[in-house]
Amino acid sequence: MAWWLESFTLYPALFFSCVFLVSLLLGSFLNVVIHRLPIMMEREWKLECAEALELSGDQATLKTGTLNNGNFNDGYPAQYNLVVPGSACPHCGTAIPAWRNIPLISYLAQKGRCHQCAEPISVRYPLVELATALLCTLVAWQLGPTPQFLAAWLLTLSLVALSAIDLDKMLLPDQITLPLLWLGLLLNIDGLFASLSDAVLGAAVGYLSLWSVFQGFKLLTGKEGMGYGDFKLLALFGAWFGWQAILPIILLASVGGAVVGITLMATGKLAQGKPMPFGPWIALGGFIYLLWGPQLVSWYLSAALGA
Structure with a gap:
């Protein structure tokens, strides 16, 4: 050691x-x-x-x-x-x-102001720093000093960046998602988080599941309900955690996005018909699965089977 x-x-x-x-x-x-x-x-x-x-x-x-x-x-x-x-x-x-x-x-x-011109500095900067530190420490607490933690640390940092960019620009950069997708497959050659076969299948299922929803929604309404970056982000989680992770992550993301979306519309902060980024909620679902995946699956199966 x-x-x-x-x-x-x-x-x-x-x-x-x-x-x-x-x-x-x-x-x-x-x-x-x-x-x-x-x-x-x-x-x-x-x-x-x-x-x-x-x-x-x-x-x-x-x-x-x-x-x-x-x-x-x-x-x-x-x-x-x-x-x-x-x-x-x-x-x-x-x-x-x-x-x-x-x-x-x-x-x-500096009380949130520039030392030279005294103009206010966006509170987003310290919030991102603090959120990154707290989330990564939570991962450390859950996984301990293990090879899994080192990989999960990198994933968590990337999810913070992806979520913030998507909230700002409605964009999930391929420069982040695609390398992470391939990294997930490479890590699982030795089964770090899932077997390689489950990881490959997970990447395919993750992408195609949201792609199918996208195509169906577009066929029915003529509108695009989400972006291709969302497909790649879910495929990324499939590559890291296997196909078993896809349904729990989709459910978590859908519930989180729906609750926040309804709340924003009810308070007048989101106009009806205005798009809302889905990437942060997929990222949240994936992060929760990273920490408590097996427990979530066990709980879901118990609830579904009435055990």
Whole structure:
């Protein structure tokens, strides 16, 4: 047994503390991913569209050379990725030094305002950091210092980012979902969470189940009830936990989404007919299954069979 694993096993408080602190730091990075990845994707789409229109002879579009030089007219620097440029105030553009960018502490110390221009900083930043730390610590408490925890830690971080992006942009980036789907299959070669055959079947069932609902709804109403990212997210959970996880996750996601949707409509915060992202509820269902999957299945079967 590795020395660090033995130490964490002997001293659980040390394990939970380390997970909380590291996850708090990673939550700060997730804020960067949540904000910048959609912008990076939009730039990539613009470039692809410009290339396609140029190839078709359409001159009424931006030249690909202009876009390649970073002239996207979106208000962001030409070089823009998850690392460059450094963190800066969205109001005045003042660079934020590392010592003013400490998760939670800096926000509280500055009373939620920029140190330079005193404009308010979105409360979303500390909320994402705190939620990331708490959720990851919950996973640590449930799974302990095990190989399963390391995989589940990465999954939890990714679910936080996916949920926040979907709430903001109604988008579930393939750059996150597809690598995780393949990772789930690879992890289950040795049966980390499920057998490989159950994982492969789970990925297929996860995708096709929501795809079938999507096609049926579109056929009946002529409208698209959800996005393809939702199919891939459920397929991801099938690849991680096997086909047995699909129904419980769908049920949890549907109940959660319905309760929140009805509440928002009743309070006038969501207009009737306005779309609401489903990805966060699939993510919530998958996270609950990660922690209490076997117990949920056992409870459901007992209730269904009347045992």
